[in-house]
Amino acid sequence: EAGVAQSPRYKIIEKRQSVAFWCNPISGHATLYWYQQILGQGPKLLIQFQNNGVVDDSQLPKDRFSAERLKGVDSTLKIQPAKLEDSAVYLCASSLGLAGVYEQYFGPGTRLTVT
Amino acid sequence: DAKTTQPTSMDCAEGRAANLPCNHSTISGNEYVYWYRQIHSQGPQYIIHGLKNNETNEMASLIITEDRKSSTLILPHATLRDTAVYYCIVRVGTGGFKTIFGAGTRLFVKA
DSSP states (O other): OOEEEEEEEEEETTOOOOEEEEEEEEEEEEEEEOOOOOOTSSSSSEEEEETTEEOOOSOOOTTTEEOGGGSSSSSEESSSSGGGOOOOEEEEEHHHHHHHSSSSEEEEEEEEOOO | OOBBOOOEEEHHHHHOOOEEEEEEEEEOOTEEEEEEEEEEHHHHHHHEEEESEEEEEEEEEEOTTSSSSSSEETTOOOOGGGOOOEEEEEEHHHHHHHOOOOOOEEEEEEE
């Protein structure tokens, strides 16, 4: 079974530029998550989709971050404009459903460096 | 979702059992205990989860106390490849959806 795919793996941009990350979840997984992981910290949930609808985006800085999951499969996370403090690893995860009985499977992440 | 408390770091000798504790004293009756681990430069990896009963799979065993206020993840024969950050989290079984990671326990397995 193929895992969660993410691209790119690494990205370096200057502050005020824009960047986009792509995620392809495990086939059949209805729930998709985006996390931000700053060095030395645990992952922080940014947004969570159930199929193509947003169920939680309370931690997403909506003035600069946006995410979409068209057709309920792939998802993109965008940052525009980037700030230095956005330097982090962005992790995508998927699960069969929303409920706590379903484990999440994580992708390898995209390491973003903002200079 | 309930908050969890874990030691910052632990050491374990290779071949010995690694016992990682987690305190979740405010856990609710419908919240599951999950364990993930994160090896350097990789995404977190699911290990095991449970509600009330002890659980075992090919990776580890999960021991949950009777009052469910704490749990222990057991790696029966730790190897150098088990060196990682281990996260204990709790999630509501139905209806809830938020996953909150703490800082985890950094386990060092030494030869």
